[in-house]
Amino acid sequence: MQKLPVSRLPELFARIDGMKSLYLPVSAGGRLQFGRWTTGTAYDPSRMNTVKSAKDFFFPQSEDLVFFRSKGKELSITEAKDPAEPFVLFGVRACDAKGLEALDRVFLSDPVDTFYAARRENGVVVTMACAEPEETCFCGAFGVDAAEPGGDVAAWLAQDTLYWQSRTDKGDALTAALEDILEDADQRDQGAFAAHKAAIKAILDDLPLNGLSLEGFGGDALEALFGSDKWPALSQACIGCGTCTFVCPTCQCYDIQDFDTGRGVKRFRCWDSCMYSDFTLMAHGNPRTSQVERFRQRFMHKLVYFPANNEGMYGCVGCGRCVAKCPAFMNIVKVIRTLGVNAHAR
Amino acid sequence: MQRISELIRTRAGELLESGAADQILGWENGGLAYDPTPAFFTADNVAGLVYNSFCGINLSKYLIEKTKGKESGKVAALLKPCDTYSFNQLLCEHRIDRDKVYVVGVGCSGMLDVEKLKARGFKGIKGIDEKDGRLTVHTLYGDKSCPKREVLMERCISCKGGGHVACDEVVGEELTPDAAGNRFAGVEKLESLSPDDRFDFWRGELSRCIRCNACRNACPACSCNKCVFDNSRSGMAAKANSDDFEQNMFHIIRAFHVAGRCTDCGECSRVCPQGIPLHLLNRKLIKDVNELYGDYQAGAAPDSRSPLISYTQGDAEPDVIYERGGAR
Amino acid sequence: MPVKDENKADFRPLIVAFCCNWCSYAGADLAGTSRLNYPADVKVIRVPCSCRVNPLFILRAFQRGADGVIIAGCHPGDCHYTSGNYYARRRMTLLFSMLDYLGIERERTRVEWISAAEGAKFAATMSEFTQAVTELGENKRLGDIRCKEYLNS
Numbered sequence: 001m002q003k004l005p006v007s008r009l010p011e012l013f014a015r016i017d018g019m020k021s022l023y024l025p026v027s028a029g030g031r032l033q034f035g036r037w038t039t040g041t042a043y044d045p046s047r048m049n050t051v052k053s054a055k056d057f058f059f060p061q062s063e064d065l066v067f068f069r070s071k072g073k074e075l076s077i078t079e080a081k082d083p084a085e086p087f088v089l090f091g092v093r094a095c096d097a098k099g100l101e102a103l104d105r106v107f108l109s110d111p112v113d114t115f116y117a118a119r120r121e122n123g124v125v126v127t128m129a130c131a132e133p134e135e136t137c138f139c140g141a142f143g144v145d146a147a148e149p150g151g152d153v154a155a156w157l158a159q160d161t162l163y164w165q166s167r168t169d170k171g172d173a174l175t176a177a178l179e180d181i182l183e184d185a186d187q188r189d190q191g192a193f194a195a196h197k198a199a200i201k202a203i204l205d206d207l208p209l210n211g212l213s214l215e216g217f218g219g220d221a222l223e224a225l226f227g228s229d230k231w232p233a234l235s236q237a238c239i240g241c242g243t244c245t246f247v248c249p250t251c252q253c254y255d256i257q258d259f260d261t262g263r264g265v266k267r268f269r270c271w272d273s274c275m276y277s278d279f280t281l282m283a284h285g286n287p288r289t290s291q292v293e294r295f296r297q298r299f300m301h302k303l304v305y306f307p308a309n310n311e312g313m314y315g316c317v318g319c320g321r322c323v324a325k326c327p328a329f330m331n332i333v334k335v336i337r338t339l340g341v342n343a344h345a346r
Numbered sequence: 347m348q349r350i351s352e353l354i355r356t357r358a359g360e361l362l363e364s365g366a367a368d369q370i371l372g373w374e375n376g377g378l379a380y381d382p383t384p385a386f387f388t389a390d391n392v393a394g395l396v397y398n399s400f401c402g403i404n405l406s407k408y409l410i411e412k413t414k415g416k417e418s419g420k421v422a423a424l425l426k427p428c429d430t431y432s433f434n435q436l437l438c439e440h441r442i443d444r445d446k447v448y449v450v451g452v453g454c455s456g457m458l459d460v461e462k463l464k465a466r467g468f469k470g471i472k473g474i475d476e477k478d479g480r481l482t483v484h485t486l487y488g489d490k491s492c493p494k495r496e497v498l499m500e501r502c503i504s505c506k507g508g509g510h511v512a513c514d515e516v517v518g519e520e521l522t523p524d525a526a527g528n529r530f531a532g533v534e535k536l537e538s539l540s541p542d543d544r545f546d547f548w549r550g551e552l553s554r555c556i557r558c559n560a561c562r563n564a565c566p567a568c569s570c571n572k573c574v575f576d577n578s579r580s581g582m583a584a585k586a587n588s589d590d591f592e593q594n595m596f597h598i599i600r601a602f603h604v605a606g607r608c609t610d611c612g613e614c615s616r617v618c619p620q621g622i623p624l625h626l627l628n629r630k631l632i633k634d635v636n637e638l639y640g641d642y643q644a645g646a647a648p649d650s651r652s653p654l655i656s657y658t659q660g661d662a663e664p665d666v667i668y669e670r671g672g673a674r
Numbered sequence: 675m676p677v678k679d680e681n682k683a684d685f686r687p688l689i690v691a692f693c694c695n696w697c698s699y700a701g702a703d704l705a706g707t708s709r710l711n712y713p714a715d716v717k718v719i720r721v722p723c724s725c726r727v728n729p730l731f732i733l734r735a736f737q738r739g740a741d742g743v744i745i746a747g748c749h750p751g752d753c754h755y756t757s758g759n760y761y762a763r764r765r766m767t768l769l770f771s772m773l774d775y776l777g778i779e780r781e782r783t784r785v786e787w788i789s790a791a792e793g794a795k796f797a798a799t800m801s802e803f804t805q806a807v808t809e810l811g812e813n814k815r816l817g818d819i820r821c822k823e824y825l826n827s
Contacts, residue, residue, distance in 0.1 A: 061586045
């Protein structure tokens, strides 16, 4: 494990940005986003909840795939180049890092999505333990420990020291490249480090959504939950906007569309939302004709279908963005509480 | 707030019992201190009905779906004063069947904006108490306090006042909010900038747009069965903003499509996850209409005619915009 | 499309003119038969009435490479469909005001009332508008980068 005094953070950022493009949470219009670091960009460890997750960097909202042009009888096809910009994400929450694992399952399994794979290869994820979780957080329910985040490198900011621990080969490579800045942590640091983690755990235990039980969900719960009569009441407030899907770190559905530039056709892919009435629109219409069915599908996917297809891994990581951003204040926590096994005992 | 909440619950129970309404459209508690969700209540669950200072959601739009179709059940909708303007506007547009709705006007002294609380650094919110115009916010990181008027929603700061414009009865007094501001102040400030500065401002704001469609779906004026942006035949359909043109276009067109019908309910700005001040776009059009075609408030009456579907022979020419203010 | 000719340094804009069939389009015809010059950069789109022009058309024109958009219709009071141009007048005023509010240059849009007998006015208006837009330069603020990228390839 390594460490660094907080006063030297700007230096660290400058060094990292010199090697690969560095992105970290920055304030924009009162909300937090991942933005490019420039000299003078300060890092505020108390603000970690970005509106959108880090998923953008690996699976961007809109991405070109191919470009066609026809001249008479000739058709030329130009493929978009695989994105090759190396980058580092700093300050990623533990939940978002777990979300990337869910996306890996989808995009890196056969047939491999080369765009996603290239970005994943080029990106180094430096996570940060959440010193001040918010009331909307419930990552613990999904097995994510905010005090022990994953990623390529895990970091903790305790008072005026940054602790740095590599977790993967990519993390080792980045750490090695920074070895002249990072200092080695020793026995004395272990005490402060452990105290910091314990403080985080104490807050996690105190969260309002702590103790959310997933009993009654999982890959085998299809029959029990699909036909539940509670879905209509649950979905009544949903306005079908799609905000939940766009801020979610694990939502991965996309549409492929063509855009006529006037000189050729650009085929691109963009995020789609199962909340939309034209999602997976087929010749006969939408297979899910009402908002009740679309609402049900989203949560069944996160809590039943995804674990069924991915050895029990849930499609939710408890980041709380849907809780914070839904215009009608609907969210997965309410669904879990209403439909879970302990619903009647609440 | 406690008192009015109990009054409303009692009244709702009475309406259901007497058969004046088959369902109540109101709010129920969420899991946190500030997230009441719209819900329909019957006698079984009306005890869960709540009304507090976070009930900013405009419930009138839910009546479109609810009153469609042939069932004859009656819904008693709890509408705040600003919601009743949207209700009237929807009646103008024949989207709601008036006979199927019993409007219960609820008094409002201003709704709170949880984002403003968060902007003050109040995070990890576990509970919120309100007393004598002050809020005590219990958080994971200690108790905090602030005056209520400083964290009111943007729309409440310039409340239209004047009470409910459509209701069958009122529960709780017609309260007036604690603050009264000029609702065009933000627009005027932007108009006084140079075009280059305005362009930079809007680029800074609209570049954050993620096309989540929350503003469109929350807006009571945006109730088209098939939105132009969902219609692949319009040539403008897109699910994501591929570049800055599409960011601009979505908002220009949406603001334009609701022009003259926007009641200034403030939902668009409330729901935007990125905090884009969309009310500055809609209020600009309202201000223009007021200045050029006479003061007009959409939804003030259930039969008013939008200024964009009427005209006078002496209307201003389009080059009037060259003569109006704003730095060059 | 805006022509980026490497040989010449000057920029020629692309102007889209929505002309109502009964008045301004006939006015354009008259300008033609009277041999009055106006720049070839102006591309005329004939619509039945100025009221047909949807704000989406204007934005689409800008998206597809237009540097200036002008809507020409009958004089107020003389609309072939009685009141179409009155609605258009209100609509365009609000739209242009909105575009100005977003920082788009005011000179890129215009509404002009040109009757079928005003061939000279048509030519003069188009020449003047083209000149104004040429001075402004290429439309960058309301253009779509995807439609420009492959312009000359």
